[in-house]
Amino acid sequence: MIRIENAGHRYGSQHWLFRELSVTFPSARIAAILGPNGCGKTTLLRAISRTLTLKEGIIDIDGHVGFVPQALTADQSYSAADMVLMGRSRYLGRFSSPGRKDRERAYESLEEVGLVALAEQRYDRLSGGQRQLVLLARALASDCRVLVLDEPASTLDMANQGVVLRLLLRLASSLGLTVLFTTHHPDHAIGIADTTLLMQRNGTHVCGPTGEVLTEGNLARMYGVPVRRVDVHVDEETASAIVPLHGLRSKAPDQPLVP
Amino acid sequence: MGSAISGSAASLPSRSERSFALLYFALAAGLILVLLWAIASGRYQIPFGTVLSIIVSHLVAVKATWTTTEAVVVETVRLPRVLAAAIAGAGLSLCGAVLQAIFRNPLVGPQTIGASSGAALGGVIVIFLVGFGPLVQIGAFGGAALALVAVLALHRSDNLSPILTLVLAGVVVSAFCTALVGLVTYLADPETTLQVIVFWLLGSFAPSTWLHCGLIAVCTAVAAAVLIGMRWRVNVLSLGDEEARTLGVNPGRDRLILLAAACLAISSQVAVSGTIGWVGLIIPNLARMIVGADNRQLLPVSTFLGAIFLVAADTLARSLTPAEIPVGIITALIGTPIFALLLRRTTRSGAA
Numbered sequence: 001m002i003r004i005e006n007a008g009h010r011y012g013s014q015h016w017l018f019r020e021l022s023v024t025f026p027s028a029r030i031a032a033i034l035g036p037n038g039c040g041k042t043t044l045l046r047a048i049s050r051t052l053t054l055k056e057g058i059i060d061i062d063g064h065v066g067f068v069p070q071a072l073t074a075d076q077s078y079s080a081a082d083m084v085l086m087g088r089s090r091y092l093g094r095f096s097s098p099g100r101k102d103r104e105r106a107y108e109s110l111e112e113v114g115l116v117a118l119a120e121q122r123y124d125r126l127s128g129g130q131r132q133l134v135l136l137a138r139a140l141a142s143d144c145r146v147l148v149l150d151e152p153a154s155t156l157d158m159a160n161q162g163v164v165l166r167l168l169l170r171l172a173s174s175l176g177l178t179v180l181f182t183t184h185h186p187d188h189a190i191g192i193a194d195t196t197l198l199m200q201r202n203g204t205h206v207c208g209p210t211g212e213v214l215t216e217g218n219l220a221r222m223y224g225v226p227v228r229r230v231d232v233h234v235d236e237e238t239a240s241a242i243v244p245l246h247g248l249r250s251k252a253p254d255q256p257l258v259p
Numbered sequence: 260m261g262s263a264i265s266g267s268a269a270s271l272p273s274r275s276e277r278s279f280a281l282l283y284f285a286l287a288a289g290l291i292l293v294l295l296w297a298i299a300s301g302r303y304q305i306p307f308g309t310v311l312s313i314i315v316s317h318l319v320a321v322k323a324t325w326t327t328t329e330a331v332v333v334e335t336v337r338l339p340r341v342l343a344a345a346i347a348g349a350g351l352s353l354c355g356a357v358l359q360a361i362f363r364n365p366l367v368g369p370q371t372i373g374a375s376s377g378a379a380l381g382g383v384i385v386i387f388l389v390g391f392g393p394l395v396q397i398g399a400f401g402g403a404a405l406a407l408v409a410v411l412a413l414h415r416s417d418n419l420s421p422i423l424t425l426v427l428a429g430v431v432v433s434a435f436c437t438a439l440v441g442l443v444t445y446l447a448d449p450e451t452t453l454q455v456i457v458f459w460l461l462g463s464f465a466p467s468t469w470l471h472c473g474l475i476a477v478c479t480a481v482a483a484a485v486l487i488g489m490r491w492r493v494n495v496l497s498l499g500d501e502e503a504r505t506l507g508v509n510p511g512r513d514r515l516i517l518l519a520a521a522c523l524a525i526s527s528q529v530a531v532s533g534t535i536g537w538v539g540l541i542i543p544n545l546a547r548m549i550v551g552a553d554n555r556q557l558l559p560v561s562t563f564l565g566a567i568f569l570v571a572a573d574t575l576a577r578s579l580t581p582a583e584i585p586v587g588i589i590t591a592l593i594g595t596p597i598f599a600l601l602l603r604r605t606t607r608s609g610a611a
Contacts, residue, residue, distance in 0.1 A: 051504045067505040075363070076498065077552040089495045090507025094516075097491040097555055122551075142506070 001027045001178060002048060002146060007057035009043055016203050017043055019056065023197055023207045027062075027145075028176040030168060032189035032210070035199035036223060036253065041182045044199075045150050048180070061146055064090065066139030068149040071131035080126065080134045081119040084109055087141035102141075109137040113167060129160035136167070147171065149181040153188055161185075165192050186214055186227075186242040198222060198257055206257040214242070217258060224253030279556060282549070286563035290345070293567050297341045297574040298333055302581075305329050314338075340467040343475055343531055344573040344586070345566040347464075348538055350479040350524035352565020355539030356546065356558055357486050357521055360497040361514055362426055365547070366602075368540035369525045372425075372518060373432035375536075377406020378529035380436040383443045383456055391455050396474060396530035403526030406432050407518060462533040462587030464573050471531045478527030485520035486558060489513065493554040535569070535587045537594025542568055544601050 001024065008019035017040030025031040033041050046052035048059055049067035066087070076083065087109070088102040098106075110116045113133040118126065123134060132152060139147055152168070153161040169192050171177045183189060189196045189210055196210040198218060206213055219227045219242065226245045231238060299310045309325045313333045316323070354369050362371070369375050381402020382395045413428035440460070447453040486493075495508050496517075503510040528535070542565045543557070550556040569586070572593065576586040 049505050051501050064507065065505075069502065069505070078494070079551075079553075082494070082553055086495055086498065086506055089491065092491060094492055094513065095488040138506075 001025065001060075001062055002031075002180060003060040004044075004048075005058050005060070007044070007047065007054055007059065009040065009047065009052075009054045009056070018199060018203050018205060021057070021205055023205075025178060025180055025195055027178050028172055029194040030172050030179040030181075030192050031195040031197065032193035033180070033182045033197045033199060034184070034186060034189055034214070034222075035205075036201055039199040039201045040203075041199060042150060045148055045180075045182060049148055063145040064142070066142050066144030066147045068132075068135045068139050068147065068152060070150050070152075070155070071128060071135055072155070076123050078123050079120050080115060080123055080130075081106055081110065083123045083134050084137045084141050087138040090142060105143075106137075106141050109141040110134075112140055112171075113137045114163075129156050129163065132156065132160075132164060133167075136164075140171075144177070146178045146180070149179070151182050151184070154184060161188070168192055186219060187240075189214055190240050190242065200257065201254050204257065206259050208259060213259075215258070220251065221255035221257055222253065224250050224255075226250070279550075282560070283563075286560065286567070290563055290567050290570075293570050293574075294341055294345065297344075297570050298337045300574055300578050301332075301337065302578070303328075303332050305332060335469075339469045339472040340464045341570055341573070343467040343472045344464045345570045346472070346475050346479050347528040347532055347535065348542075348569025348572075349562045349566040350475070350482065350528050351535065351539040351569070352542040352546075353483055353486055353558060353562045354521040354524050355565075356543035356554070356561040357493055357517055358539075359543055360493045360552075360554055360557075361517060363497055363499065364426070365544055366540070367426065368536075369521070370429075370433060370534075370536065370539075372429045372521070373406035373410045373436065374403040374522045374525040375529055375534050376433040376436035376440070377409075378403035378526040379460060379534050380440050380443075381405070381526075382459065382530060382533070383440050386452055386456050386459065387443050387447055390452065391459070393470075395459075396527075399530035400526045402436070403522050403529065406436060407522045411515075411518075458585065459533040461585035462535040462590075463576075463583070463585050464532050465577070465583060467531065475527045475531045479524045482520040482524035483562065486517065486524075487562070489517060490554045490558050493517065493558070497552075497554070533585075533587065535590055537590045537598070538565055538569055538572075541594045541597050541601070545597075 003024045005022050007021040008016055010016045021044075033044065035041050043052065045067070047054045048061070049065045081103075084106040085098045085102060088098050088105060092098060092102075107116060107119065110119055113136055115130060115133050115137065118130060123131060126134065136149070136152070153164045156164065165188060168179050168181065172179050193210045195207065196213045197205060197207040198213055199205045200222060206218065216227050216229050226248045228243050228245060230241045230243055232241065295307060295310055299305050299307050309329055310333055312321050313325055313330055315321055351369055355367075358369065358371060359365050359367050378399040379402070381398035381400070384402070385395045385398030409432045410425065410428045413431060414425045444453065444456055447456055492508065492513050495503050495506055496510055496513060498506070500510045543561045546557055546561040546564050550560050569590070572589045573586045576584045576589045
């Protein structure tokens, strides 16, 4: 569970990125954060993963956070297995190195994300999707109960987006992890998130069940681009997609949201 | 790419452990051979076998087949010098590897944090004021420690890009120390102290005695225990501060401990033999080509290679010409072309 109460932050004396933000993301569920660039998504994630101290408010989490950064840089020439082993560092003293048990846990995590075959490959020679999965395995190897991901699928091709999203779904349902991720794709939130938090650049926000919050109206008000929600029925299954209509006349973004 | 999916988890570690054991055996053997060669060679040539018997005679009873001169040359002239060179090379190279990892920059060396030039300044001031003697060592320690404190104080004023400011602070403090060294050299009496200062700054193991050897051995052993002991933390720090924090590690305190240990080793080396450049920059890069970036292997392998390299360089320095060449010149002559090659290689592989 992640409980955020009256959170607020600003850098120096700039304007508040967000204020009076109070939300609770329940255990063993998936939550998504959507919002335009510069609305404070990453700042909130950093606060949740304790690499930044908020100016206001408290964040309450049971256990430590497994943080998965974006796999943008690849200047690390460690093997994939060693990168995952780094997740064990919090359990190791200053003068100790990972042992047999830690290595077994690392391989277990690699197995979880389906990358055991690439364990001895160099991290900087992996593809973007594989690097993202390695970082995810590293968080899993730290035995976290809360998994926080910064745009885990943004830079991936469609096949790998599917791999990551399905993996998050499985981690929440079978391992009972609380998953929180940021995204620029409303489809990703609709696809797997139970709860969605919409953050605006003017510091306001709306949070609730994904279906109720991610409406055509709210998305259009937030981004200024008209959208249509399309529900598709294939055999027994139903899936929804958000289609942005860039051809239509756009409206002013950052309009007040409807809870 | 992944031919043995299920078996790889169990079999790979043991296979790599075996090849690492072989590598360490080869490095240890190489170091012993280089040490014996270094003791045997010089203006007064001593046969290999005689060197071996003189050394072994301290451990087990051996019938003396050597002359007293040979024993004196081996025991009081060459052995302390060769060991001091080995320990200095090991310490410089180990510190270089650690600094390159925690500053995430393969072109960083012991000079970068200002410790080398700080130690040089401390030593030069002592030579200028009271002449060459045991006080030089204390001066070098003090100078290196002060330089480190200055670097850390400069670095403290900025929290946004700590890694970059730390390197820049090192450059600033180094430049300041080098300017002061120049000033002291300018003021020094050309008849007496100037020669001593210049020769000491160029770097030499010639005056090494068992006292020097003991000093550098103790300091380097303490530093190496800390640096190699924290080898996994060095791995974590090499990911950057933010990543280290999300992995549950406090990077600030760990970096301070590592820097203090590196400062101890570097200052003891400068105190004993003056500034010797390039070892701490080149050798870790060579080691990285052999074993990769993992500091669990990189740190010990760098230590061995640094020892081998500096012993060989020092032996060349005293046997190439009748008059001894300062070892710092030899390391620079060997180091710079290798560095140029390294630079080409890194940029080319980065582009590929």
